[in-house]
Amino acid sequence: MTKWAALTGTLWLLSGCVTVHSISVSQIPVKAERTKLIKASASRPILFFIPFGTNYVEEARQELAAQCPHGEIEGLVSKGESVGYFIGVAIARINLQGYCVANRSKNAKET
Amino acid sequence: MLQHSNGFFRHLILILITGSTVACAVLHKVQLAEVDGDNLSKGEKISIRVSETTVNVREAAEIAKLTQIKEAGAFAKVAGYYSMLFTFGPSTGTPVFNEFYARNIPEALKQRCQKGQLSNIISVRETREYPVIKGEIVRVDAVCVDNIKRKK
Amino acid sequence: MTYRPEFRWLKLALAFQLSLGTMACTYVNAVSQTNLPQQRRKVVRAQTQRYIFLGFNFDNDYPYRLIDRLKSQCPDGRVRGLLTKDTTTLYFLFFFWSREQLAEGYCVVDAKNDLAAVTVASTASSLTPEAQNGSELDDRATITNSVEILEP
Numbered sequence: 001m002t003k004w005a006a007l008t009g010t011l012w013l014l015s016g017c018v019t020v021h022s023i024s025v026s027q028i029p030v031k032a033e034r035t036k037l038i039k040a041s042a043s044r045p046i047l048f049f050i051p052f053g054t055n056y057v058e059e060a061r062q063e064l065a066a067q068c069p070h071g072e073i074e075g076l077v078s079k080g081e082s083v084g085y086f087i088g089v090a091i092a093r094i095n096l097q098g099y100c101v102a103n104r105s106k107n108a109k110e111t
Numbered sequence: 112m113l114q115h116s117n118g119f120f121r122h123l124i125l126i127l128i129t130g131s132t133v134a135c136a137v138l139h140k141v142q143l144a145e146v147d148g149d150n151l152s153k154g155e156k157i158s159i160r161v162s163e164t165t166v167n168v169r170e171a172a173e174i175a176k177l178t179q180i181k182e183a184g185a186f187a188k189v190a191g192y193y194s195m196l197f198t199f200g201p202s203t204g205t206p207v208f209n210e211f212y213a214r215n216i217p218e219a220l221k222q223r224c225q226k227g228q229l230s231n232i233i234s235v236r237e238t239r240e241y242p243v244i245k246g247e248i249v250r251v252d253a254v255c256v257d258n259i260k261r262k263k
Numbered sequence: 264m265t266y267r268p269e270f271r272w273l274k275l276a277l278a279f280q281l282s283l284g285t286m287a288c289t290y291v292n293a294v295s296q297t298n299l300p301q302q303r304r305k306v307v308r309a310q311t312q313r314y315i316f317l318g319f320n321f322d323n324d325y326p327y328r329l330i331d332r333l334k335s336q337c338p339d340g341r342v343r344g345l346l347t348k349d350t351t352t353l354y355f356l357f358f359f360w361s362r363e364q365l366a367e368g369y370c371v372v373d374a375k376n377d378l379a380a381v382t383v384a385s386t387a388s389s390l391t392p393e394a395q396n397g398s399e400l401d402d403r404a405t406i407t408n409s410v411e412i413l414e415p
Contacts, residue, residue, distance in 0.1 A: 058346070061296060138362055145298075
């Protein structure tokens with residue numbers, strides 16, 4: 001009984017553990033251009049070690065691009081992580097965050 | 112005869128384990144930066160490679176157990192506790208003793224491309240596996256594009 | 264709990280079921296995304312793959328082909344907004360698997376590209392008042408001179 005209680009307690013404690021698997025940061029724009037912060041994320045469940053696709057990465061990118069359709073997105077932080085809820089149940093997630101730099105071409109004049 | 116054959120199989124497994132991992136290359140992560148087209152990326156190819164040699168304690172313990180040396184059992188136990196208590200958590204490859212071995216890569220790239228700009232940067236994190244000994248490697252390849260002339 | 268012979272078959276059946284269930288499962292190892300450009304019309308994509316049997320892999324040079332493939336699809340421009348996805352697909356548990364790298368970006372063909380570095384002083388007058396005051400100007404802020412890239 002004590003063993004089962006200890007096991008259940010441990011599993012509950014581990015529930016919601018987040019692990020970062022990969023991280024990358026791209027060039028950060030100048031301070032004056034860091035006005036609009038945009039974020040996007042997408043996830044897929046992994047049930048009993050069986051993932052359900054990897055297209056969630058492209059979905060997150062499209063969601064981010066849709067928030068800044070006429071500008072450049074810079075200072076991108078891409079974080080790939082997984083969240084463990086219970087034994088055999090996890091979620092693979094990608095978080096993207098960046099600055100939408102609009103109107104940069106208006107500042108640039110070509111002679 | 113059974114006891115003799117047990118010893119034989121143990122040594123055979125030991126040889127197979129050590130032989131099978133000779134110089135295997137394990138790829139952990141790949142990252143790309145922006146890529147310039149064929150006509151824009153003509154320059155000197157540069158490659159920076161840093162590595163750190165380390166020891167897989169758990170593997171050493173498992174191989175020692177197979178040799179039936181008397182102290183191997185105790186060593187295996189200690190190695191097991193060490194790897195469980197001090198090396199848990201997500202990681203790539205085997206833990207190293209000096210985690211700053213890849214810190215000088217940006218400086219090295221700057222030295223190799225002082226008068227130009229770096230393009231087509233690809234970074235690869237890999238491991239060269241030998242029995243017990245592991246080489247943790249970080250490779251960065253790029254093209255140094257220089258000779259930019261201003262036309263007024 | 265007494266040992267029953269059918270437990271052995273149960274274990275084998277469970278292992279077989281697990282291997283079937285995880286067959287062709289793809290796991291994402293690493294993801295990276297570079298800055299997204301304003302022009303997102305032309306999408307270019309490249310992929311490399313290596314099949315690995317029992318962990319036998321003696322080099323990690325195959326991801327470098329990604330750059331060559333991207334370059335050939337965008338010869339006069341720059342591939343920006345690169346999404347690099349590093350995945351592993353298990354075909355039969357830990358006996359046979361493959362490593363794939365997929366890179367997808369936008370080919371931006373532009374007369375003004377980042378390699379055309381300009382002096383900031385000569386372009387200060389063309390900046391908006393907000394950009395002129397107290398901001399750090401980088402080379403991409405404005406471009407006034409066209410440049411010629413010499414072939415080595």
